[in-house]
Amino acid sequence: MGTTFEVRIEPKIQKNRLAGKDRFSYTVRWRVAGERCKKTYASRALADGRRSELVSAVRRGEAFDIESGLPESEARARDAMSFYDFACKYVDMKWSRAAANTRRSIADALIAVAPVMLANTRSTPDGKLMRNALHKWGFNTARRPDAPVDIEDVLAWVQRNSLPVSALGRAETIRAVLDAVGSKLDGKPAAVTYTARRRAVLWNLCEYAVELGQLDANPIPTVKWSRPKRTIKRVDPATVPNPTQARALLAAVAARPGAGPRMAAYFGSMYYAALRPAEAIELGLSNLRLPREGWGKLILNDSNPYAGSAWTDSGSDYDHRQLKHREVAKSVRCPVLPT
Incomplete structure (x- = not known):
């Protein structure tokens, strides 16, 4: 402007x-x-x-x-946009470059914010129905055009009754929004990491609003808001299998008929090489470097996390992509302890 x-x-x-x-x-x-x-x-x-x-x-x-x-x-x-319209625009902007699980996390954060940004709380649709409509269709770029008629009615109501996105610039509104992203459905405080992930989405949303001229500045730093305190949970040694117990557990899994040997290899790679489940599921013979003596290596090329078919481009439940925090086609060599 x-x-x-x-x-x-x-x-x-x-x-x-x-x-x-x-x-x-x-x-x-x-x-x-x-x-x-x-x-x-x-x-x-x-x-x-x-x-x-x-x-x-x-x-x-x-x-x-x-x-x-x-x-x-x-x-x-x-030129002001309603919060719902702007949130959909934000989702669409992020969609093509975001991983499937990131898309789902963005939708989850926006669902927490949407009820706070309603101007009319009378005749509100059932809470579960509204969350379902926003999660599965409203804040899902791929599925939004194919929403069923009853879901379209719910989304149309949310659109009509949403406050303008500029309302985030008011101190009382942004404070209420921050409280929402830091709470669970029952009103109890959400976990620290969960809150941090949703707050990061809200921060990015406000920055995008500034970029498009819907807000003068990001309002989040203007209010004093206390994040949930981080609690350090100590691991009980009794719950962690020692090497002898791990070998016994893996042997018991391998003895199971059908997929037993494959599952033993899956869990074994996570135990001995500290792999993520999405990395372990992609291992094949070509990824193994296992000498007769000494340390071995696993060559990690890809990751295949579970995300749900609603969030992937392929329609598969799994989102085949590069390793987490790595460039495309970048491999990692992971040492494996001698057994």
């Missing part, structure tokens, strides 16, 4: 005779950065009121939008 302080308001209101009628209209005229602007009203009182509003905007030092010729506050209000 380009703005300017170069504004000149015509001192006189133009009186216009309506063709074929003994009636008149009244036009307010002004210039913004040299460009002519005008607005016509049916009565002089309305025209006088409008001219007074423009003069007041100039006197308080407000910039004018060059494209529309309106005071900046009016231009911003005219």
Whole structure:
């Protein structure tokens, strides 16, 4: 939005005779950065009121939008998006480059925020139905166009009753939103890592709103909000299998019929090489370097985390992609203890 302080308001209101009628209209005229602007009203009182509003905007030092010729506050209000529409736009912007589980995390965070950003809480759809509609369709770029009729009705209600995204700039609103991302459905505090993940989505959403001119600045730092305290959970040694117990457990799994040997290899790679489940599931013979003596190596090339078919591009439950926090086609060599 380009703005300017170069504004000149015509001192006189133009009186216009309506063709074929003994009636008149009244036009307010002004210039913004040299460009002519005008607005016509049916009565002089309305025209006088409008001219007074423009003069007041100039006197308080407000910039004018060059494209529309309106005071900046009016231009911003005219272009304001509802929170639901903006959240969908944010999801669509992120979708193509985000991993399937990241897409699901974004939707989860936005579902926590959406109820707080409703202007009308009367006649609200059933909470579970609304969360389901937002999670499976509203905040899912791929599935939104195919939402069933009953779900479309719910999403249309949310759209009609959403506050403008600019409401996030109010201290009381952003505080309520932060409380929502830090709470579970029952109102109890959410886990620290869960809260941090949802707050990160909210932060990024506000930055995108600033980028598109929907907010003047990210409102999150403007309020004093206490995050849940991090609690350190000590691991009970009694719950961790020692090497002897691990070998016995793996041997018992391998003895099971059918997929037993494969599952033993799966769990064994996680125990001995500390692999993520999504990395272990991608191991094949070509990934193994196991000498007769000494340490071996696992060559990790890909990851295949479970995400759910609603969030993957392929429609599979698994999202085949590069290793976590690694570039595409970047492999990692993982040492394996001698057994």
